[in-house]
Amino acid sequence: MPDLASFLRCRALVALVAAVGTAVAGAPAAEAAVPPTQLYACVAAKSKTLNLTTKNAKCAGRQKKITWVVEGTAGAKGEDGKAGANGDAGAPGAAGAPGAKGETGTKGETGAIGPAGSPDSAQDVLAKLLTVDGAGSALDADLLGGLPASGYQQRVSGTCVAGSYVRSVAADGTVTCETVKAGLKAPITLATNDTDDALTLNVPGTSGARGLVVDNDGPSAGVFAMTAGNAIWGITESMSNAAVVGDSSRGEVIVGRQNGAVCEQNVGKCNGLGAIVGRMDGEGGYGVRGFVTDPNGGIGVLGQTGISGGKGNAGRFENTNASNPNNTLEAVTNGVNGTALFVQGNAGAGATAAVFNGRVQINGDLTVTGTKSGFKIDDPRAPAQRTLTHTPVETDTMTVTYSGNVRTDAKGRATVKLPEYAETLAADWRYQLTPIGTFGQAIVEREVRKGRFVIRTEHPRTKVSWNVIGVRRDPQAKQHAIDPVTTKSADDRGKYLDPQLYGQPASRAVTEQAAPTTPAVDNVKLPSER
Structure with a gap:
């Protein structure tokens, strides 16, 4: 404290x-x-x-x-502050009540009656009526308000041709005409003979109008044609136009169907008939042309099978003229890394991507990522029950192989002659010699020179099986030399040639492409089905 x-x-x-x-x-x-x-x-x-x-x-x-x-006391009151500025003016007040009516003025004196005049003629009366503010005038200048002459409706001078009517009349008397649009009410039957057309619509080429417009918001067909001949025939003379154009924002644009009701009754059934046929009679044209403008990709022409249980071929290209030397099917790509022809089979189901029945020629490189079967033939021992399959030898160098048997002479020497083109095709030769029937050594005494090499054996007259391998040095081999190890491109990086072998899904395959979607062809109902 x-x-x-x-x-x-x-x-x-x-x-x-x-x-x-x-x-x-x-x-x-x-x-x-x-x-x-x-x-x-x-x-x-x-x-x-x-x-x-x-x-x-x-x-x-x-x-x-x-x-x-x-504890204290409150201070004294301070001085008053200065007055503030005036506020904005208020809105005007409401209008006052009307004033009282003034008194009526006194009536003026009546004027003297003038002398009687002679009766007016019809022309004089008409002139007075047309005179503005004159004696006896029917036109009041104050009423007209000084309007110019163009403000009055003049005499109607225009006319309309037959089949049209007056749409409007201008102040100067001219008229605007409009063509009568005839409305057709169903049902209508147009009779014709064998030479005359039942209905002809002439539309000026420069008008931009359409000859026939059908606006149908219902589920039925806009135009239905049933005939023994051609149901619809379109002709155009312009290279920029098409004889028939179909346009749709959602559904199928053009669907052609051959119902088979009649052709199925014939012996040949429906062979040769096409639901949609494209024919080109001009030189250099195409019978059927399909193209895609979608930047995200698409398919120009799609052929499908299996819809509604069908089992036919999705597409077929056939040359019916034996003298026609041209290609039946061509696949061309102009892309830098594109593929001209891509064929894919369902490997999981054991399907085959492609089968060639006949000779096959490859002009260019051949790359095989799967098992390479050199040939598959019927087993000659049991051709009806088994097949034989051989695979080619694989190496990381392009080589050629020549082999044969030779017997040495009394001095134990033998000269082997290779094909005359062998040294032009290959070099850097590798040799393999095997004596047959006798133990002993066999050597290459002289290597390949001028298309020959010399064998020497320890014992005379010995049979030798020989094999030589040369590394290719021709221009094609030099241009397309094999690089055993290559880095995958940016697009293929992270993908596999055989993803299943590395425990990866099929979607990680290098050649994987999106399967085309199946158009709802079965959902398109033709007029006869409704």
Whole structure:
């Protein structure tokens, strides 16, 4: 506990704080007193200081917390502030009530009657009527308001030809005509003979109008043609136009169907008939042309089978003319990395991607990623029950191989002659010699030179089986040299030639392509089915 002197000094300090509070509040006045204020402080007796604090704070060290109340009176009222600027003008008030009606003026004197005139003729009466503000005029200048002559309807001078009507009349008397659009109401029967057309529509070539417009919002056919001849025949003489155009934003554009109701009754059935036939009689044209403009990709022509249980071929290309030397099917790509022909089979189901029955010629490189079967033939021992399959030898170098048997002479030497083109085709020869029937050594005494090499055996008159392998050096081999290890392209990186062998799904295959979607051909109903 602090001593008495320290306590008195604290009391004096409290009094001083109270006095300062009173001075700040201003001199005492008659106004109401300011509400009392509770103050808190920590007293340090050693340093003789007083530190203000809060109600809930704790004093440090040996300091003691004290509290007191400061109470003062309200200060005097300050001077009034300056007047503010004028506000915006208010909105106009409502209109006042109408004033009282004024008194009626006095009637003027009646004028004297003039002398009687002679009767007006019909021409005079008409002239007065047409005179503006003249004696007896029927036209009032004030009423007309000074309108020019162009403001009055003049005599109608225009006419419309037969089959049209007056749409509007201009102030100068000219007219605007409009052709009568005849409305046809069903049912309509147009009879014709063997030579005349039942209906002819003539449309000017420069008008841009259509000869026949059918706007049908219902499910039935817009145009239905049934005939023993051609149902629809379109002709155009412009290379920029088409004889028949179909356009659709959702459904199939053109669907052709041969229902087989009649051809199935014939012996040959429907052979030779096509649901859609494209024929080109001009030189250099196409019988059927399909193209895609979608930048995301698409299919120009799609042939499908299996729909509605069908089991036919999805597509067929056939040369029916034995004297035609041209290709039956051509696949060409102009892309840098594109594939001219891509054939894919369902490997999981054991399907075969492609089968060639006949000779096959490849002009260019041949790359095989799967098992290479050199040939597959009927097993001669049991041709009706088994087949034989052989695979070619695989190496990372393009080589040629020649082999044969030779017998050495009395001196144990033999000369082997290779084909005359062998040294032009290959070099860097590798040799293999095997003596037959006699133990002994066999060596190459002289390597290939001028199309020959010499064998020498330990014993004379020894039969030797020989085999030589040469590395190709012809221009094609140099141009298309094999690089055993290559880095996959950016598009193929992360994919596999055989993903299943590495535990990966088929979608990770390099040659994987999206399967074409099946158009809803079965959902298209022809008019006869509705």
